[in-house]
Amino acid sequence: FPIDNKEALGIDNLRCVVEEQARDDNSISEQVSIRWMALLDQIHSKRNQSCYLTLSGDIRNLGLEVGIGSSLEQETALALFHERGLLIHLTSTLVLKNIVVIKPQWLIVVLSKVICDGNLHIDKDQFKHVGLEEDLKATFEKGLASRDFLEYVWKGECELEQVDFFLDLMQRTMLLSKWIFSKNELYLIPSLLEDYLVEKETIKGRRCVIDFSNNFLPIGVFQRLLCLCVAHSVRGNENGSHNELAVEPSLNKSFATIEFEPGFTIHMLEEEEAQCITIFVVNDEFAGKSLRIVQAMLRKVNHDVMGSGLNWEIYLDDVVADELRSLREAQEENASPWFSCRENKHNVKTSVTPAAENIDLAGFLDSL
Numbered sequence: 001f002p003i004d005n006k007e008a009l010g011i012d013n014l015r016c017v018v019e020e021q022a023r024d025d026n027s028i029s030e031q032v033s034i035r036w037m038a039l040l041d042q043i044h045s046k047r048n049q050s051c052y053l054t055l056s057g058d059i060r061n062l063g064l065e066v067g068i069g070s071s072l073e074q075e076t077a078l079a080l081f082h083e084r085g086l087l088i089h090l091t092s093t094l095v096l097k098n099i100v101v102i103k104p105q106w107l108i109v110v111l112s113k114v115i116c117d118g119n120l121h122i123d124k125d126q127f128k129h130v131g132l133e134e135d136l137k138a139t140f141e142k143g144l145a146s147r148d149f150l151e152y153v154w155k156g157e158c159e160l161e162q163v164d165f166f167l168d169l170m171q172r173t174m175l176l177s178k179w180i181f182s183k184n185e186l187y188l189i190p191s192l193l194e195d196y197l198v199e200k201e202t203i204k205g206r207r208c209v210i211d212f213s214n215n216f217l218p219i220g221v222f223q224r225l226l227c228l229c230v231a232h233s234v235r236g237n238e239n240g241s242h243n244e245l246a247v248e249p250s251l252n253k254s255f256a257t258i259e260f261e262p263g264f265t266i267h268m269l270e271e272e273e274a275q276c277i278t279i280f281v282v283n284d285e286f287a288g289k290s291l292r293i294v295q296a297m298l299r300k301v302n303h304d305v306m307g308s309g310l311n312w313e314i315y316l317d318d319v320v321a322d323e324l325r326s327l328r329e330a331q332e333e334n335a336s337p338w339f340s341c342r343e344n345k346h347n348v349k350t351s352v353t354p355a356a357e358n359i360d361l362a363g364f365l366d367s368l
Contacts, residue, residue, distance in 0.1 A: 001309075002216060036077045038066040040086060043102055051106035052162075055089075055098045092360035095168045106157070110166055113153045114145065115175065115191055127152075138186075143193035143251065145176075147185045172361060174224035174305060177231040181248035188230055188251075190223035195253035203267050205280030206287050206337065208294065209315040209324060213275040222254065222270040222277055224305060228297045228365075229258045229268065235365045266290055284337035291316070291338055293368050300364055 001017070003010045022028065042062045046053060053059055055075075063074040075091075078100060082089040088101035101107060116122070118140035127136040135149040151163055158166065167187065170176035179186040212221075233246050246259040254270040267280035281290045295314070302310040314327040316338050330338055 002218075032080070033077075035067050036080070039063060039068055039074070039077055040081060042066060043081075043087065043100070047102050051101065051103040053100045053102060055100055059100055090169070090172060092172055093168045095164050096172065099162070099165050107169070110154055110157045111170070111175070113157065114139075114150065114189065118192075139189070140192055141194060143189050143191075144179055144182075144186045145189055145192075147187075150187070171231075172304075174227040174301065174361075177227045178234050179230070180234050188227070190226045190251070190253070191220065193223075193251055193253040198252075198255040198269065200269060200271075200278075203269065203280050205267055205282045206284060206319075207315075207317045207324065208279040208281065208287075208291055208338075210277045210279070210294070210298065211275070211313045211315060212277075212311070214313065215311045217270075217272070217275045217277070218306065218310075221301060221306070221310070222268070224301045225277065225294075225297055226251065226256050226258075226268065228300065229256070229260075229266075231361070232293070232297075232365055232368055233258055233260050235362075260286075260290075260293070264289070287337040288339060296364075296368060 001010055001014045003014065039062060042065065043053065043059070046058070053062075055078075059074055059078070060071070063069065068074055068077070078087070078089045079091075081087050088104055088107070089099075090096040118136075122136065122140070124133070124136065127133050130152065132146075132149055132152055135146045139145045139149055147163070150167070151160060154163060154166065167176065170187075170189075171178075175189065175191065177188045177190075179188045230249055230251075233249065246261055247265075249259070250257040254272075256268045257265065258268070259265045263283060264286045265282040267282070269278045269280070270276075271278065279290065279294055281287045291314075298310070298312065302308055315324040316327060316330045316335065317323075318325045318330070319336055325335070329335075
C-alpha cells in the first residue's frame with residue numbers, strides 16, 4: 001500500500017483494509033493459556049527498564065516466575081507474541097534468537113544512526129577526532145562500513161555485545177551484506193551508495209527485465225536484491241566452491257556489476273521512471289542460471305521483507321527477433337539462451353523450491 005506521508009494519501013484506504021482483515025481474522029479469538037498472558041504482562045512490565053530481554057536469562061527467569069519452566073513452551077509463547085506484534089523475536093540465527101525486543105523504537109533509533117543522510121546527521125569533526133575519518137568517508141561514499149565505525153556510532157544506544165545482534169538483524173532484513181574484498185572487516189550497506197548516471201545503451205549482455213509498472217517498485221527493493229547478489233558472490237568465495245575468487249563488485253545506488261563466480265557476471269540497473277529492474281547477463285551460457293537465481297532472490301525479498309505484496313512481470317531478450325518477450329512465451333518455446341540445455345554443464349540446480357523462501361538466509365544462499 002503506497003502511502004504519501006506529506007499529503008496523507010492512501011492512509012484511509014490502508015486503515016479500512018486493516019480493520020477488515022482484523023474482523024475477518026479468526027485467530028484473534030484463539031484461546032491462550034493464563035500463564036502465557038502472565039508471561040506477557042511480566043515482559044511488558046520491563047519496558048521502562050530495558051529495550052530488550054535475553055532469552056537465555058531474562059525470559060527464562062520470568063517464565064519460571066509464572067509457572068512456565070519448559071524452554072520449548074516459552075519459545076512457543078514468544079512466537080505467538082511475535083506473530084501478534086506484541087514484541088519482536090527473530091530466530092534465524094543464535095544471536096538473533098537470544099534477544100527479545102520489547103521496545104521496537106530501539107531498533108529504529110539504532111539503525112538510523114547508520115542509515116541516514118551523512119551531510120545532515122553526521123558530525124565529521126567528531127569522527128576525525130577519534131581517528132575514524134576514513135571509515136566515515138568509506139561508509140557514505142562507497143557504502144562500506146567498518147566494524148569500528150559501527151561500534152562507535154552505536155555505542156550510545158546499545159552495548160558492545162549487541163553489535164553482533166544488529167549486524168545479524170541487518171543481514172536478515174537485507175540491509176547489509178558481508179564484504180570480503182578487503183583485508184579489513186567491512187560490511188556493504190547499499191542504501192548508502194552514491195548514485196551516478198550510467199548510460200543504458202553502453203551496458204552489454206542479454207536482458208532480463210523485471211517489470212513492476214503494473215503496480216509499483218518500492219524504494220529499497222533494488223538495494224535488497226543487490227544485497228543478496230553480493231552475499232551470494234561472497235558466500236561462493238568463502239566456501240571455496242570456485243577455483244578462483246570472484247572479482248570485486250562495482251556498485252552504485254542504481255547500478256551494479258557483480259561476478260557470482262569466475263566467468264559468470266551480471267549487470268543490474270534500476271530505472272525508477274520505468275518502474276523496472278534490468279539484469280544484463282554477460283555470458284549466454286549462464287543466462288538460465290542467472291534467471292533462476294534472480295527469480296529466487298525476488299521471491300525471497302518479497303516473502304521476507306515486502307509482505308508478499310510485490311507484483312512483477314519478467315521479459316527476456318529474444319536472440320532471434322532481437323526484442324523482449326514474456327517469460328511464459330520464452331518458456332513455451334524453450335528460447336535460447338534462457339532455457340538452453342547448454343547450461344547443464346555448469347551444474348545448475350534444477351530449481352529453487354518455494355520452501356527456500358521460508359528458510360534462513362544462509363540456507364537460502366546455499367540453495368542457489
